[in-house]
Amino acid sequence: MNHPQLEPAMRAALAEASLATAHGDVPVGAVLLDPEGKVVASDHNRREELQDPTAHAEILVLSAAARARRDRRLTGHTLVVTLEPCAMCAGAVVLSRLERIAFGTPDLKAGAAGSLYNIPQDRRLNHQVEVEVGILKDECAAQLSAFFSQRRN
Numbered sequence: 001m002n003h004p005q006l007e008p009a010m011r012a013a014l015a016e017a018s019l020a021t022a023h024g025d026v027p028v029g030a031v032l033l034d035p036e037g038k039v040v041a042s043d044h045n046r047r048e049e050l051q052d053p054t055a056h057a058e059i060l061v062l063s064a065a066a067r068a069r070r071d072r073r074l075t076g077h078t079l080v081v082t083l084e085p086c087a088m089c090a091g092a093v094v095l096s097r098l099e100r101i102a103f104g105t106p107d108l109k110a111g112a113a114g115s116l117y118n119i120p121q122d123r124r125l126n127h128q129v130e131v132e133v134g135i136l137k138d139e140c141a142a143q144l145s146a147f148f149s150q151r152r153n
Helices: 003-023 057-069 087-096 137-152
Strands: 029-033 039-044 078-083 100-105 130-133
Touching: 003 029, 003 039, 003 057, 003 078, 003 100, 003 137, 029 057, 039 057, 057 078, 057 087, 078 137, 100 137
Parallel strands: 078 100, 100 130
Antiparallel strands: 029 039, 029 078
């Protein structure tokens, strides 16, 4: 898949992200595409809602898809997420054997798919994941900026 094919999935991730603010969560959304490009799971950050530090959008979609498939390996799948995954989420991506991560905007403070670390492509690990950066980057960054600006005010 190239960027134009990932844009509808990123728009769905942005829509998911917008739901997170209703319960005070940082607006991060994720969708998981199967090898044919069909959305098989979508969710948004729910850390505040569930009072669970692991309830990141990425973890929630990986868990939902693995349960539905009854297989922890999500070979050939693509994770589309509005913000660069953190170390926990990047590790989960490797462990789930995804083919690719596509994210909108980098996370310069906690990003682990290229910014601070590059866990998905670390050759020391037993699986590497393709990383695509910048799908609808401006829209993803604007959504996060608006949330934090509103929070400060």
